[in-house]
Amino acid sequence: MCIKKCLKNIFFIFFMHLFMFLSLSVSAEPAKVSSMYYDNSSSIVFVQVDGNNTENSQIKYIKLDNPNRIYFDINNSVLIGPKQQFVFEKSKIKELRLAQFSTSPDVVRVVITFEEGVDTSKIKIMNVNGNIIVKSNDIKLSNDYFNNVYDEKPETYYSGITANSQVVQKVKVQPKVQTEDKNNAAVMNDIYKAFAGSTLNNSDGKTYDSVVSIDISSDLKLRTKYFINGYCLKNGGLLVSGLGQITVDRIFTLDSPKRIVIDLPNSYVDRRIRNKELNLCPNGSCKDTAKIGQFEYNKARIVITTDSPNKYLPIYSADAQSLFLINSDKLNHTSLVSSVANIQKAYTQKINSKTSELILSFTSPVVHSIIRNENKLIVYMFNVKSYNEPDLIKSLKGSSYKSLTLSLLPQIGVKSELKINKDDVIQIAEGIDGKALRLRITSKNEMKNSEPVIKEVPEKPKRNPIKNKVVLDPGHGGTDYGAIREGINEKDITLDMTQRVASILKSKGYIVAMTRTDDTYLDLQERCDFTENENPELFVSIHVNSAVAKDPYGIETHYYHEESKDLAEIIQKHLIKNVDTKNRGVLKSKFYVINHTEVPAVLVETGFLSNENERAELITDKRKQTTAKAIVDGIIEYLKNKK
Numbered sequence: 001m002c003i004k005k006c007l008k009n010i011f012f013i014f015f016m017h018l019f020m021f022l023s024l025s026v027s028a029e030p031a032k033v034s035s036m037y038y039d040n041s042s043s044i045v046f047v048q049v050d051g052n053n054t055e056n057s058q059i060k061y062i063k064l065d066n067p068n069r070i071y072f073d074i075n076n077s078v079l080i081g082p083k084q085q086f087v088f089e090k091s092k093i094k095e096l097r098l099a100q101f102s103t104s105p106d107v108v109r110v111v112i113t114f115e116e117g118v119d120t121s122k123i124k125i126m127n128v129n130g131n132i133i134v135k136s137n138d139i140k141l142s143n144d145y146f147n148n149v150y151d152e153k154p155e156t157y158y159s160g161i162t163a164n165s166q167v168v169q170k171v172k173v174q175p176k177v178q179t180e181d182k183n184n185a186a187v188m189n190d191i192y193k194a195f196a197g198s199t200l201n202n203s204d205g206k207t208y209d210s211v212v213s214i215d216i217s218s219d220l221k222l223r224t225k226y227f228i229n230g231y232c233l234k235n236g237g238l239l240v241s242g243l244g245q246i247t248v249d250r251i252f253t254l255d256s257p258k259r260i261v262i263d264l265p266n267s268y269v270d271r272r273i274r275n276k277e278l279n280l281c282p283n284g285s286c287k288d289t290a291k292i293g294q295f296e297y298n299k300a301r302i303v304i305t306t307d308s309p310n311k312y313l314p315i316y317s318a319d320a321q322s323l324f325l326i327n328s329d330k331l332n333h334t335s336l337v338s339s340v341a342n343i344q345k346a347y348t349q350k351i352n353s354k355t356s357e358l359i360l361s362f363t364s365p366v367v368h369s370i371i372r373n374e375n376k377l378i379v380y381m382f383n384v385k386s387y388n389e390p391d392l393i394k395s396l397k398g399s400s401y402k403s404l405t406l407s408l409l410p411q412i413g414v415k416s417e418l419k420i421n422k423d424d425v426i427q428i429a430e431g432i433d434g435k436a437l438r439l440r441i442t443s444k445n446e447m448k449n450s451e452p453v454i455k456e457v458p459e460k461p462k463r464n465p466i467k468n469k470v471v472l473d474p475g476h477g478g479t480d481y482g483a484i485r486e487g488i489n490e491k492d493i494t495l496d497m498t499q500r501v502a503s504i505l506k507s508k509g510y511i512v513a514m515t516r517t518d519d520t521y522l523d524l525q526e527r528c529d530f531t532e533n534e535n536p537e538l539f540v541s542i543h544v545n546s547a548v549a550k551d552p553y554g555i556e557t558h559y560y561h562e563e564s565k566d567l568a569e570i571i572q573k574h575l576i577k578n579v580d581t582k583n584r585g586v587l588k589s590k591f592y593v594i595n596h597t598e599v600p601a602v603l604v605e606t607g608f609l610s611n612e613n614e615r616a617e618l619i620t621d622k623r624k625q626t627t628a629k630a631i632v633d634g635i636i637e638y639l640k641n642k643k
Contacts, residue, residue: 029582030106031077032551034344035361035435036084036098045096045134047110048345048361049074059125059132067094069113070120073101074132077108080551092118110134131345146429146438147245149316150370151265226267228300231292235335236281237326238290240302242267246320250372250426253309260309262325267300269293280304288327315382318365318434334411336382339364341435343387343414346395357440358401365434374422379437384414386558386589400441408560408590465599469511469536470635473593474498475543475603478521483546483609490544490609491519493618497606498542500628505635511536524592531597537639538567539601540631541593544618546610553611554582555627558589558603566641568602571634578630579623581607581614600638604631 032050061072083099094113101109112134114120123136226244233239249263269292280288288306295301304312308327315324315336324336341364350356362384371378387406396402404418420426420441427440474494476482482490495516502512513534515527522530531539545556555575559568568586576583584605594601606627607614617623 031074032080033074033077033098033108034080034363035433036096036110045110045112046347046359047074047098047132047134049077049131050344059127061123061125063120067113068116068118068120069111070123071109071111072125074108074110076106078103078106079108080549131347146431146436147320148247148427148429149320150372150426150428151247152250152372152425152427226264226300227270228264228267228273228292229270231273231278233278233280233282234324235326235332236286236288236330237324238278238280238302238304239322239324240292241322243321246316246323248314248323248370251314257305258307258309259303259305260312262302262304262314262323263295264300264302264323266298268298269300286327290325313369313371313380315367315369315380316430318367318383320430320434333380333382333409333413336367337412339383340385340412341366341381341383342385343381343392346392348396348399348401350400351440354445355440355442356400357438358396358399358404359436359438361436363435366437368430368437370428372420372426375419377418377420377426377439379416379428379439380409381414381416382409383412385412386587387414388585389588390586401439406588408588410590412590463535463598465537466511466535467537468509468639469513469534470505471513471515471531471534471536471539471599472498472502473515473527473531473539473541475541477516477519480521483544485546485609485615488609488615488619490546493544493606493609493624494542495519497624497628500625501540501542501631501635504628504632508632508636510636525596527593528596531599531601536599537642538635539594539597539599540571540635541591541601541603542631543603543605545605545608547608548610550610550612553608553614554584555579555607556584556587556605558587558591558594558605559601560588560590560595561601564594564600564602567600567634567638570638570641571602571604571631574630574634574637575604575606575627578633579626581617 033047034050035048036045059072059074061070063070079098079100084097086096087094092115094115095111097109097111097113099109099111101107110132123134126133126135226242226246228240228242230241231238232241246267247265249265251260251262253260273292275291275293278290280286280290286306288304290302290304293301293303302325304325306312306327308329311327311329312325313328313331315326316322317324318339341362344361344363347359347361348356362381364383366384367382369380369382371380386408389406392406396404401418404416407415407417409415418439421443423444425442427438427442429438429440430436431438474491474497476489476491476494478491480491482494484490495518498514499517502514505512513530513536515530516522527541545552555572557568557572557575559565565586565588572583572586589603591603594603607618607623609615609618
């Protein structure tokens with residue numbers, strides 16, 4: 001009897017431990033730590049975290065000595081991309097590090113090293129909307145992460161904020177240069193002036209102008225911030241390139257002759273390219289010309305003579321190493337896209353009563369253009385594909401940036417517009433990795449939150465759609481395979497899944513038309529024309545997502561026109577309720593079929609073919625049927641609400 005009781009207790013303890021082990025094993029999906037950036041003006045370090053971050057709601061840091069540093073862990077998190085390390089020379093913070101500390105369990109660690117003697121007890125660590133902010137008003141960071149790309153004379157700021165006009169940056173130069181050419185010697189003197197801040201001398205103490213042997217330290221500093229040493233004519237525009245970090249003053253136009261003037265402060269121009277008249281249209285298709293000159297000792301000036309000065313756009317490369325100037329009529333902005341980015345997060349803060357800032361972070365480096373008028377600031381982000389509009393509205397709500405509006409450009413790209421006052425001082429800075437933009441506005445008077453902009457959608461001609469009729473669009477088809485992984489084609493999954501949606505809808509009495517019912521190729525316009533001819537109440541395009549990385553997974557629903565937003569949100573709600581995967585949200589995107597369809601239209605990305613686990617699910621009857629049923633539930637709820 002005692003033996004049976006003991007065995008019973010042993011089994012009970014064993015199963016309790018097994019249950020606890022399984023419970024711990026099935027933990028929440030790790031959050032994704034994607035980047036770290038910092039802002040010297042407000043002394044914050046911002047760690048961007050996407051996903052489930054509930055485990056990190058209370059973060060405590062550990063203090064260590066020799067060297068003086070703190071660290072804190074972000075639990076149940078994985079670092080996307082390589083570890084990050086920033087080292088500062090003139091700052092109380094000496095080093096920032098972000099790295100994957102362990103993978104079992106998943107822990108990301110942040111380490112901040114300070115000068116000896118710094119009191120780390122004043123540091124605060126906060127969780128703001130799932131992201132982590134390290135703040136200390138007593139400890140200023142260096143300005144090494146954000147570099148100004150557009151700067152309206154910060155020394156005249158009404159708020160008294162000033163910027164370091166002599167930013168220094170270590171560069172590598174050949175330790176010894178031998179030249180016997182006077183012109184080359186003059187060029188080398190220019191380079192030395194740009195880097196070292198003085199001219200070179202011969203042994204007799206005089207500035208050289210003949211045969212010289214130049215010793216240049218391999219650890220010089222770039223005192224002018226940007227050394228312009230090259231240009232090329234490209235597609236009717238001028239591409240200016242150099243070494244260092246480019247910054248542009250407020251751009252202005254002049255008459256007699258008409259011309260646009262672009263000043264680059266703290267910049268030095270290679271003597272060999274100064275003041276050459278460059279015909280921007282060598283084939284004679286226009287009379288536009290350009291010159292690059294040294295306007296002041298440490299200021300370069302680019303002048304473009306043209307009949308259309310207001311049409312020229314300054315386009316900043318993702319690494320802020322080059323500037324492309326082109327007439328917008330000649331710009332094919334898709335040629336600027338080498339990698340696609342999405343807007344991830346928006347973060348706003350009020351620095352003082354006259355100054356506020358907005359930080360936008362991106363998944364990849366962003367190619368952008370800045371246009372400043374008297375009452376409007378426009379920023380084009382040419383390689384940005386999409387953004388989560390509800391999240392952005394929520395982030396901007398209550399701030400001085402809540403009037404910011406975003407709209408999608410043709411094919412790819414986003415245009416942002418913000419109302420400003422003519423006396424406002426604008427500063428726009430770019431992160432050194434190109435994955436963040438910081439907009440800072442300083443007003444002459446006390447800042448007031450602007451009223452939200454209500455976008456008026458032009459009234460469309462009234463339609464009389466066929467009641468309870470739906471057009472379904474299986475993505476891709478025929479020679480267009482869509483995404484392909486391990487011999488599995490997107491076009492096959494979308495056709496199967498769409499046929500299931502059609503079958504369920506028909507069984508419930510709805511009228512269904514499909515853009516394709518077999519493995520046939522249709523271009524995008526043909527799908528739109530088909531929908532117009534069918535005259536349905538709504539349009540749903542079904543796709544399977546893919547990415548270069550293997551980690552992304554989950555479902556997202558896209559819309560473009562405001563009249564389609566409710567449909568997208570309702571379908572996404574039913575999908576996430578019924579399909580066991582990640583909710584990637586409702587996104588405003590300019591996919592061709594949902595932009596050019598004159599009915600409420602959405603595009604559903606039902607999962608990632610590039611993710612091994614989700615791919616295995618997507619090809620099963622269970623996943624296809626569950627997804628189809630959820631889409632149907634969303635369609636029916638939308639149509640019933642509409643009535």
